[in-house]
Amino acid sequence: MDFIKRQSPARIIALGFALVILVGSVLLMLPCSVQDGVTVQYIDALYTSTSAVCVTGLVAVDAGDTFTPLGQFFLGGLIQIGGLGVTSVGAGVILAMGKKMRMKERRLVYEAMNLNSAQGVVRFIKKVFWTTVFFEGLGAALSFTVFIRDYPFLKAVGISLFHSVAAFNNSGFDILGNFQNLIPYRDSVMLNLVTCGLIFFGGIGFLVIQEMLAKRFCWRKFSMHAKVVLSVSAALILVGTVLLRLTEPIGWMAAFFHSVSARTAGFSTYPLSEFSQAGLLVLIVLMFIGASPGSTGGGIKTSTFFVLIQGIHSSATNRGEKAFRYSVPADAFRKAAVITLIALGVVLTGTYLVILFEPELPFLDVLFEMVSAFGTVGLSTGITPGLTVGSKLVAILIMYIGRLGPLTIASLWYFSNGERTRYPEGNISIG
Template identity: 65%
Template sequence: MLLKKLSASRIIALGFALAILTGSILLILPCSVRPGVHLEYIDSLYTSTSAVCVTGLVSVDAKDTFTPLGQFFLAMLIQIGGLGVTAIGAGIIIAMGKKVNMKGRSLIRDALNVDSGKGMIIFIRDIFMTTVFFELVGAMLSYIVFSKDYPPVEALGISLFHSIAAFNNSGFDILGNYRSLTGYYDNFTLNIITCVLIFFGGIGFLVIRELRIKHFHWKKLSMHSRVVISMSLFLIVSGTLLIKATENISWLGAFFLSFSTRTAGFSTYPLGNFSSAGLLVVIILMFIGASPGSTGGGIKTSTFFVLLQGIKSAATNKSEKAFHYAVPKNAFSKAAIITAIGAAIVLTGTYIMLVLQPELSFIDVFFEVTSAFSTSGLSTGITQQLGIGAKLLSIIIMYAGRLGPLTIVTVWYFSKGERVSYPEGNISVG
């Protein structure tokens, strides 16, 4: 069978591609599109890619374009994208009472960014239970807010959709008129509920599981969990302070945006009104993104942490260590590769999009491309102005961002290693 000959990264990439194509067909069906609305296939493909890649960039408004059935399809695509095609497939196999073979376990391990395949089936069950718990609780709490503005049935639908979108860090909404959560910029309850869903969806299932097992006891947590949690909190606090310092918005708005920026994609203030300094802060936070094994994108918090430790080690000539652990020797080189590939994708994408649509400003395009790569979904408002070529480019960037830089490299290049060794040369650096 052809699938048996493919590497794990290629199967994962193929799975996401098939999910995107299937979604684009479901979204363009007459039963999915509101009467009187004409939906081009490029917009259906763009929306499906944004959903499966849990990005949130939209070329058409979800509420104004899709029927309740279409919105249901969209929510399912977000759910599949957040959990991962591989995890969904494994969950179905487990539910049917069948065993997952070694190839399947290897796929799951690679898809979820975990080091060991031990206890993988139990881990998959935990992922589904965790997702159901957070999304149901999030929906019930969100209903308290939305029920004040919408009829009960509609409020329930909006609450479920919002909870799925928030926990999976996708940034989609079905409130209409491309407004995201701007109508609730001062609603403390909805802001905090959304932040909690974003946070737990963004730290990764492995960390959530460890927090539960270790009863939130900090000293018992692994190095990975400590790094993820500490870096997430650091970025939230620093992001809040920097955004508040550059923009005339409330502390609640700055706090929410600092959460949402790192791949969630919800906005309570129109970003098109932000200063260049404010947009730069958001761009940096988007590029860093969420954490490994989570529903979010970006180069990841742990990658950024390892980069900082490597730079500190080079500057001070001291070994790389944190939380009484030594940082793995190859971690810095891997982090540098991920960052370099991510930066190359963003810069190349920005250049090509500026060539395709020179009428757009550099900062807006740079912001848009970074958002697509990091699967953040935030935009200054230019998404609807993109032509077919720019939309196709954005689709490719979102797809690459969801798979991750290392997966992209191994999809196109796979080697068992070099058989010939060479003498070490001299080169001046710096």
């Protein structure tokens, strides 16, 4: 315990996620979790557990054809823990037991949830849980009206609950079987809209949801963060929809669905292996940008993308970085640039390694897979089940990095208390 207490919040969060992943891989290997006649290799159980805890949705084995109802329950639990965050779930358990949270525990939560301070953490956690219950309950009820047409009552209930949990937590898992995802429901307006709604609210972050409720949906009263998240999310969905409709032979509803889903959810209603290279490139960009801070999604985040654009515009026009009548914080661009460069490095390194392990795979398919893993999306062109052990281990590591975030990973090796030596400024030419 003393060893844990001496660690930074970032390391404790990273260790917590790793521990849940390992426990989940064991649970998914239990005989009661696997259907009769099906054999699951440990690497596939570890891959599935990582994908669930990191709310990704990439699958080496089909969840519907491989796991029993109990195994699917374990899988849904891992998705829920991963979406809310290990620290938030742990804090919720502490509160449910009637115990008080110490300052160390409060600091862990506000670090994990990207809060500004540790004040009001307990109240925020309670709101997070009630918000989750509301959206997932509503999503399950609406999804049930669709699934009950094709499945027996209890089966429809189970699929609806699982789908709602997976959608709100931006994890593209399904238990329909045969790796079909939501392709059988491409024409279901209800399921398409419900899924998109769950993905959107899960992806904008709990802070923004709470602010929208507190400010009674009055745009003028929203903070800069909320305005950035909502405006960038809407713009990306709109642009993605138009571009996908122009590049792929699909309808407007399908284009809208994939534009929303590519922002870290990972559901699909059309086989992505049939998409053109232009369509896959659009999805890659959307997956790389991802969701918003404090949400259940991954990627570099909408706010990071916004700050990058503002910084580039400011440099080109020689004007200050301003938006929504606010000035962008002075160090925001540097932080956004660092996050983006680390993310690019992770994706390109992963792509390079997988190409070494799988030289027969097309480059774009491998790049798509690695961006999907980093963005914790779960979309795939269909190469996942056939990957070798080495490639799966690379994907596991990238999913883990994507869920924790590049800066969190980078800070794990931070030991110094700061530099005491200062050097004179040098000259260096840029551009």
